[in-house]
Amino acid sequence: MEVRVEDLAIVRGGLRVLEGVSFRLPSARALVLRGPNGIGKTTLLRTLAGLQPADAGRVVPGPDAMAYASHADGIKATLSVEENLRFWARLHGTASITAALRDFNLETLAERPAGSLSAGQKRRLGLARMAVTGRAVWLFDEPTISLDADSVALFAAAVGRHLEVGGSAVIATHIDLGLAGADVLDLAPYKAAPPEHGHDFHEAFL
Amino acid sequence: MMALIARDLALSVRAGGGFGLALAFFLIVVTLTPFAVGPESATLSTIAAGILWLGALLACLLSLDRILALDYEDGALELLATAPIPLEGVAAAKALAHWITTGLPLTLAAPAFGVLLNLPAPGYVWLTLSLAIGTPALSVIGTFGAALTVGLKRGGLLLSLIVLPLYVPTLIFGAEVARRGAEGQGLAGLSTPFALLGGITLATIALLPFASAAAIRINLR
Numbered sequence: 449m450e451v452r453v454e455d456l457a458i459v460r461g462g463l464r465v466l467e468g469v470s471f472r473l474p475s476a477r478a479l480v481l482r483g484p485n486g487i488g489k490t491t492l493l494r495t496l497a498g499l500q501p502a503d504a505g506r507v508v509p510g511p512d513a514m515a516y517a518s519h520a521d522g523i524k525a526t527l528s529v530e531e532n533l534r535f536w537a538r539l540h541g542t543a544s545i546t547a548a549l550r551d552f553n554l555e556t557l558a559e560r561p562a563g564s565l566s567a568g569q570k571r572r573l574g575l576a577r578m579a580v581t582g583r584a585v586w587l588f589d590e591p592t593i594s595l596d597a598d599s600v601a602l603f604a605a606a607v608g609r610h611l612e613v614g615g616s617a618v619i620a621t622h623i624d625l626g627l628a629g630a631d632v633l634d635l636a637p638y639k640a641a642p643p644e645h646g647h648d649f650h651e652a653f654l
Numbered sequence: 655m656m657a658l659i660a661r662d663l664a665l666s667v668r669a670g671g672g673f674g675l676a677l678a679f680f681l682i683v684v685t686l687t688p689f690a691v692g693p694e695s696a697t698l699s700t701i702a703a704g705i706l707w708l709g710a711l712l713a714c715l716l717s718l719d720r721i722l723a724l725d726y727e728d729g730a731l732e733l734l735a736t737a738p739i740p741l742e743g744v745a746a747a748k749a750l751a752h753w754i755t756t757g758l759p760l761t762l763a764a765p766a767f768g769v770l771l772n773l774p775a776p777g778y779v780w781l782t783l784s785l786a787i788g789t790p791a792l793s794v795i796g797t798f799g800a801a802l803t804v805g806l807k808r809g810g811l812l813l814s815l816i817v818l819p820l821y822v823p824t825l826i827f828g829a830e831v832a833r834r835g836a837e838g839q840g841l842a843g844l845s846t847p848f849a850l851l852g853g854i855t856l857a858t859i860a861l862l863p864f865a866s867a868a869a870i871r872i873n874l875r
Contacts, residue, residue: 497736500875516736520729526668527661538657539737577733 449513449584450474451616453496456505457640460491464503464640471633473618475584476611478627481620483635489620490518492635493587496618515581517588521574525563529554529573532562537580548579551606553599567594575603579610586610586617592625600625655739655747662751672720676713676756677763683709684767695772702771703781703832709767710760710785711792711825718796718817719803719810721752722870726804735874745866746859749790749797757789773836780835780844784851788828791855795820798862801869827851 450472457467465488473479481489495502498511523532533545533554549555552572557565562573571594578586586607592600604625607617611629619625666673687705691697725731734744764785765778773781799817803809830847841848 499732499735511736512738514736516733518729518732520732522725522728522730522733524661524665524728524730526665526670531661531664535657535661536733536737539734539739541738 449509449614449616451585451618452508454506454508456492456495456507457503458488458491458495459500459503460488463643465491466635466638467504467640469505469635469638473585473616473631475614475616476629478607478611478617478619478630480625480627480630480632481618481635482622482632487635487639489635490589493589493618493620494518496585497587509585513583514585514587515578515583517574517578517586517591519589519593521570521577523562523565523570523573525561527562528559529562529565530558532573533576533580536577540581540583542580542582545580548576551579551602551609552576553602568596568599571595572599572602575606579606584615586615588617588619588621590620590622592621592623655743658734658739658744658747659751659754662748663754666751666755672717673755674759676717677759679716680709680713680760680763681767683712684770687771699772699774699836702768702773703777703836704829705771706764706768706773706781707785707788707825707829707832710764710789711821713760714756714789714792714796715814715817715821717752717756718800719813721748721797721800722804723800723809726873731804731870732874735870741867741870742863745797745801745870746863749794749863749866752797753790753793757785757793761785761789774838776838777832777836781832784828784831784835784848787848787855788824788851791824791858792821794855794858794862795824798866798869801866801873804870805873823854824851827854 453469453471456469457464469492471479481492483489493516494500496507497514497516533548537545549558552575554572554576557569562570565573575591591603595603604627607627610617665671684705688698691701722731725734735741761782765782768778768781796817799813802816803813806812827847827850831844831851834844
């Protein structure tokens with residue numbers, strides 16, 4: 449499924465941060481988003497996921513084709529690893545979680561309460577959730593935070609397999625994942641012009 | 655949606671889930687009442703229906719900020735918003751799970767607590783029925799309040815201030831059913847408040863999940 453983003457403008461905190469963002473992402477390709485802190489990588493991903501409306505422009509397909517992994521993993525500490533993952537699988541109507549557990553090396557941790565996992569193990573559980581959504585386009589926001597080198601390789605391999613079956617991925621990251629078939633989009637040229645009047649009077653109260 | 659209800663029920667009975675908190679609070683309110691108003695059984699049986707309803711309502715209020723705040727903090731609410739079920743369904747499932755873990759135990763415990771307040775014998779049936787019909791409205795209205803305050807740090811107090819005025823109609827008609835029932839009036843005497851109580855519950859169940867979903871959407875932006 450091809451992702452088309454046309455002339456997208458996005459807003460954070462009432463101000464435009466990016467405008468005129470356009471790209472095409474064919475199936476079986478990944479797009480790596482780059483740009484300095486605060487440029488709007490997270491906001492762009494949230495807009496693609498349908499969590500906030502775009503100020504202008506359009507995204508095809510809609511949010512129903514997208515699976516979004518934010519900084520927070522939505523893990524419940526008192527449920528086991530398997531229960532956490534099975535919940536998301538049932539919600540998305542996916543039958544099996546064994547492949548996701550295997551791909552992210554969680555099989556030996558399946559019975560452990562998620563609250564007792566290390567930060568990197570929690571992150572792997574959060575990323576494994578993407579594999580049970582059954583959606584074509586995966587959106588990742590800094591997926592490799594707190595992952596060690598082996599886990600980064602596991603993650604890159606899982607994304608690689610997703611691309612092989614015709615999926616696609618948009619990844620905001622600062623490190624090189626070594627993905628075959630990845631394009632890089634630098635967001636810096638799309639930075640929105642600052643507002644002309646500086647701060648409005650009423651903005652001081654926002 | 656069944657998956658979400660099952661998960662919320664599992665979370666509430668695990669450690670730190672808060673199941674039983676409302677029940678314990680209800681018990682304490684009921685046992686403190688005789689200390690405050692005196693132990694004369696005549697006085698207690700006059701006010702029993704009202705105190706039991708008020709206690710159940712306050713106990714329900716206690717757990718409202720858990721409905722959405724925990725899911726908001728760990729990011730699960732955002733992920734639920736991108737899941738295939740609509741947010742209206744999420745709001746309805748959350749309200750139902752809250753009722754099963756709070757409203758239902760309160761309803762079942764109320765007759766036992768009625769003994770402590772010397773509730774007159776004909777009142778037990780009507781108290782239980784009025785709570786069974788009224789408490790779903792408390793959970794649905796509470797979910798709406800939780801949706802409005804979900805992005806706020808320590809929004810619990812604000813949540814109470816928003817929700818309590820909305821609880822007034824349910825309290826008035828619910829307590830009225832229980833009071834008239836305790837006075838020995840049969841169905842003929844209390845059909846009006848009974849019908850109004852049911853009407854409020856049905857209307858809130860039909861309308862408020864949409865308002866809750868809209869509030870969640872805005873708060874997630």
